[in-house]
Amino acid sequence: MAFDKMELRDIEVWDGNFAAAQALRQCQIDVVSAYPITPSTPIVEGYAKFLADGYVEGEFVMVESEHAAMSGCIGASAAGGRVATATSSQGFALMVETLYQASGMRLPIVLNVVNRALAAPLNVNGDHSDMYLGRDSGWIQLDAYSPQEAYDLNFIAFRVAEDHDVRLPCMVHQDGFMTSHTAQGVHTMDDDTAYGFVGDFKPMNDMLDFEHPVTHGVQTEEDWHFEHKARQHNDLMTKVMPKIQAAFDDFEKLTGRKYNIVEKYDMDDADVAVVCMGTSVETAREVALEMREKGIKAGVVGLRVVRPFPFFEIQEALKDVKAIAALDRSSPNGAPGMLFNEIAGALFNTDTKALLSGYVYGLGGRDLTKKHLTDLYTELQANVDAGKVLTPLQQFIGVRGPKLAFL
Amino acid sequence: MLEIRWHSRAGQGAVTGAKGLADVISTTGKDVQAFAFYGSAKRGAAMTAYNRVDDKPIMNHEKYMEPDYVFVIDPALVYTTDVTINAKENTVFIITTHMSREELVASQPKLEGKEVHTVDCIKIAQETIGRAIPNTPMLGAFMKISGMYEIEFFKDSMKRILAKLPQKIVDANMLAIQRAYDEVK
Numbered sequence: 001m002a003f004d005k006m007e008l009r010d011i012e013v014w015d016g017n018f019a020a021a022q023a024l025r026q027c028q029i030d031v032v033s034a035y036p037i038t039p040s041t042p043i044v045e046g047y048a049k050f051l052a053d054g055y056v057e058g059e060f061v062m063v064e065s066e067h068a069a070m071s072g073c074i075g076a077s078a079a080g081g082r083v084a085t086a087t088s089s090q091g092f093a094l095m096v097e098t099l100y101q102a103s104g105m106r107l108p109i110v111l112n113v114v115n116r117a118l119a120a121p122l123n124v125n126g127d128h129s130d131m132y133l134g135r136d137s138g139w140i141q142l143d144a145y146s147p148q149e150a151y152d153l154n155f156i157a158f159r160v161a162e163d164h165d166v167r168l169p170c171m172v173h174q175d176g177f178m179t180s181h182t183a184q185g186v187h188t189m190d191d192d193t194a195y196g197f198v199g200d201f202k203p204m205n206d207m208l209d210f211e212h213p214v215t216h217g218v219q220t221e222e223d224w225h226f227e228h229k230a231r232q233h234n235d236l237m238t239k240v241m242p243k244i245q246a247a248f249d250d251f252e253k254l255t256g257r258k259y260n261i262v263e264k265y266d267m268d269d270a271d272v273a274v275v276c277m278g279t280s281v282e283t284a285r286e287v288a289l290e291m292r293e294k295g296i297k298a299g300v301v302g303l304r305v306v307r308p309f310p311f312f313e314i315q316e317a318l319k320d321v322k323a324i325a326a327l328d329r330s331s332p333n334g335a336p337g338m339l340f341n342e343i344a345g346a347l348f349n350t351d352t353k354a355l356l357s358g359y360v361y362g363l364g365g366r367d368l369t370k371k372h373l374t375d376l377y378t379e380l381q382a383n384v385d386a387g388k389v390l391t392p393l394q395q396f397i398g399v400r401g402p403k404l405a406f407l
Numbered sequence: 408m409l410e411i412r413w414h415s416r417a418g419q420g421a422v423t424g425a426k427g428l429a430d431v432i433s434t435t436g437k438d439v440q441a442f443a444f445y446g447s448a449k450r451g452a453a454m455t456a457y458n459r460v461d462d463k464p465i466m467n468h469e470k471y472m473e474p475d476y477v478f479v480i481d482p483a484l485v486y487t488t489d490v491t492i493n494a495k496e497n498t499v500f501i502i503t504t505h506m507s508r509e510e511l512v513a514s515q516p517k518l519e520g521k522e523v524h525t526v527d528c529i530k531i532a533q534e535t536i537g538r539a540i541p542n543t544p545m546l547g548a549f550m551k552i553s554g555m556y557e558i559e560f561f562k563d564s565m566k567r568i569l570a571k572l573p574q575k576i577v578d579a580n581m582l583a584i585q586r587a588y589d590e591v592k
Contacts (some may be wrong), residue, residue: 286466368468369469
């Protein structure tokens with residue numbers, strides 16, 4: 001079956017969802033098994049339309065739930081195809097059981113997660129609760145801050161996940177609505193260039209290779225389970241980052257767009273730094289530049305790779321700063337935030353004397369304004385001047401009512 | 408940085424209008440952003456959409472905005488929502504209404520002392536497109552008030568964006584854009 005190519009302008013005005021759908025088309029996904037949920041629906045809808053219009057050679061499987069959607073992806077991937085889907089929030093939560101199956105079976109599925117709050121109370125807007133829910137699932141997690149990056153990182157995801165030394169599924173995260181429904185200029189690749197970057201799918205231990213029968217999804221008890229899990233963790237810890245870096249390098253050669261495992265902005269001489277993810281990284285970049293005009297040496301660190309956690313890259317990025325704010329867009333529900341904990345863990349045995357404080361913000365899509373970030377940087381500078389953290393270690397930004405602070 | 412806030416009802420095409428405007432502006436080499444506030448709002452509910460335009464890359468993703476222009480594409484929203492919220496001294500309002508500017512300001516004192524332009528996008532849309540979709544006429548009015556682009560360039564650009572629609576609808580939209588351009592006061 002043949003398919004048509006699509007003419008794209010060099011810069012298209014796309015939202016994050018359509019950018020991801022276009023990337024799935026250009027990667028020529030064999031199977032998308034999907035159950036739509038706001039705000040990620042247009043990604044799989046987009047693929048389905050491209051398929052119906054003859055721009056993709058593949059199959060769209062409509063299923064009865066997100067659990068079934070990922071199960072379908074697992075089956076198709078084990079059979080030996082290039083597979084992707086998309087979800088958000090409650091759908092992601094329902095998928096969790098199968099996420100562990102996908103990674104444990106070493107299936108290179110790409111899942112676009114359009115980040116959204118988790119109920120209750122029900123909320124369709126963007127925060128990182130679902131991203132955080134997936135962080136121990138054995139998947140690679142990449143984070144986009146804009147529609148451009150949602151497009152680009154899909155190609156990176158297939159390249160890394162499908163590498164025979166990796167063979168692990170990969171999530172591409174983007175912020176619900178703030179990226180997924182925000183139209184911005186996206187620099188495109190033509191179809192041949194884009195497909196050339198990911199290349200033909202090379203199956204491994206595929207079930208449809210009848211000459212070489214294999215078993216997928218086996219049971220192992222005390223005798224072998226730990227070895228499988230240890231090996232998966234080993235590969236995440238040792239093999240994935242070099243492959244991601246290599247993919248970033250190749251992508252830069254191809255497009256001129258440079259990605260880093262940890263993104264650093266104005267960090268060379270920074271005294272105070274904000275560490276965050278998603279669209280907040282870009283807003284913080286703008287505020288950091290404004291703070292510098294006011295004499296505060298502000299910088300921003302963004303996680304591009306959430307899992308595996310960039311332990312050494314975070315150490316390196318933060319080694320010379322005097323005060324750090326870790327911004328978590330998910331309720332830790334009874335603990336310091338994930339970023340606070342991971343950064344503390346990365347810096348603990350180093351020589352740094354940096355002051356670390358945590359902030360919870362933006363739940364359920366609550367706006368993170370430039371004013372919030374200006375106040376935050378000012379607070380960090382006050383900590384530097386005092387030589388100690390003057391505030392509680394965990395504060396909430398932008399929540400109504402009496403100021404909430406803990407620890 | 409040029410910032411625009413749209414006041415609309417869900418289903419009247421503010422998001423499509425904001426994205427269409429962003430698309431046209433993007434072709435002239437500027438950086439653009441178009442987004443909206445979503446919730447579980449159903450058709451007919453009041454909603455807002457937004458445009459940002461700049462010569463350098465737009466990194467600001469805050470939803471808070473002090474707009475340079477406010478577009479109101481449903482006449483009743485002037486009374487049921489605060490269309491002047493977070494406005495600046497020099498914010499320009501383009502409001503869909505069948506009333507004169509004086510009648511409108513008298514009926515909504517918050518508009519007193521503001522730069523207010525009026526155009527009946529609902530009537531224009533009904534008489535040209537045949538449905539009360541007031542988004543494209545608002546853009547015609549904006550071209551006149553802002554002087555952003557020549558109207559012929561703008562219409563040609565919109566033809567490309569609307570190209571998936573039947574020719575009759577595209578032609579009607581061009582008529583609507585031109586009429587709003589000519590009729591805005």
